[in-house]
Amino acid sequence: MIESHSFFMRMTLGMNKPLSRKLDLNLLDLFDAIYRTRNLTAAGKALGLSQPAMSHALARLRDMYGDPLFVRLAKGVEPTPFADELVGPVSQALQILAQTLEKGSFVPATARRVFRLAMTDIGEHTFLPRLIRHLQHHAPQLCVETIATSASPEELAQELSKGTIDLALGAINPDIAGVRSRILFSDVYACVARPSTVPRGTLSLAEFKRARHVVPNVAGTNHSILIDRMLVANGMSDRVVARVTHFLAIAELVSDTDVVAIMPRNLALSVARRWGLCHFAPPVQMPGYDVMVYWHKRHDQEPGNTWLRQVIVELFHGGPHPARTKARTRGGSIR
Structure with missing residues (x-):
């Protein structure tokens, strides 16, 4: 926690200006490097700056904070009391900014x-x-x-x-x-019916049109729309005896009655196997x-x-x- 009144006063000067006009992030890197190395030459080398560039940047840094920040010694430099107060917030700010550039990770083996x-x-x-x-x-x-x-x-x-x-x-x-x-x-569509409904294992177009049908009324999918279009195109809307909200409910209904149902082929193959039903291609044109x-x-x-x-x-x-x-x-x- 920063307790120095002088630090607070310096940081609140010019609060009405955009932060980008008051603060140069490059200078914060400079401050951090000098504070860690206590040596202008070493800090300049770490940042890739020449001696004149370092001197110019340090002058801007001092002007930005209104404090000398570092005083020269026989060997290296020594931070001022204000610099000692500043180092914590600056280091945290640089760390937070660095973290914004790092993408998150996902480890499947341990993720919850x-x-x-x-x-x-x-x-x-x-x-x-x-x-x-x-x-x-x-x-x-x-x-x-x-x-x-x-x-x-x-x-x-x-x-x-x-x-x-x-x-x-x-x-x-x-x-x-x-x-x-x-x-x-x-995928494409297939029909399912119990064996007694389709003794030949399939239906002609005329038989298909005469058959009674159960159709899906499932929200959030195109299946119901495509099947309804087929029924209308073939004049079969009046052959619908049930509309259900779940495809899987159709299987049991078909197994207990003489209705015919159209459903996605992958599902038709599965329910036909499990329920002992026949599956066959629709005798009408339907898009995939x-x-x-x-x-x-x-x-x-x-x-x-x-x-x-x-x-x-x-x-x-x-x-x-x-x-x-x-x-x-x-x-x-x-x-």
Whole structure:
């Protein structure tokens, strides 16, 4: 703590002026070097300054603080009482400024952090098992919290920007300024039904149009939009018997009734295997879609966010199974 009245008076002079006009950081480095070495020649050598440059800078330093700061001795210099009071704050200030130039670090093996990931139940089904296995091995003290994807791209962008969500995963495509995205894999849609509903293992277009359908009504994803467009284009809107808010609820519904459902192929393969259902290609044209990881540009360089993005890309580019193809990036690098 600085107790000297004279120091306080000097530091409060000219408070109405911008700090940059009162203070030269180069001179603080000079002060620190002279105080540590007690020798002008040695301090000049450490700073790469010639003797004339040192003399000129010291004169400016003395003028800045209104104190001699250092007095010459037979060998070297001796700090004045004011310089003794000044050295602590100056050293702390230089250290703080140096720290602002240092980027933070993230050490997975020891980090304690909760990562919040926005995704649907499909995302939880697709991403979490492999991701958690990886984290248990490489980052055992991390926790993943999943959050329902926001209904609107604007809301998602705000949550990513504020950091209330670290990353979002899925077929979302929020074309919002500031949101970065990386394509993990591309997929298509498939139909699922119980074997008694599709005895041949597939349906003709006419049979498909006559069938009763259960469709997703999942917020924060493009799947519902694309499936609804297909139904309207084929005059099938009146064949919908149920709309559900979770894809995984469809599997049990299909296994107990004669309905047909369209869902992402990767999910269709999984639920068909687990529930003993048939899966087949839709007899209508449907576009494919991209599954992506999203983040906000504000967190491009944040070490933890960067690390988790890299992990997700390594685990899932090319598909939810071991990587097969190189991922593409939109709106910025994965760094």
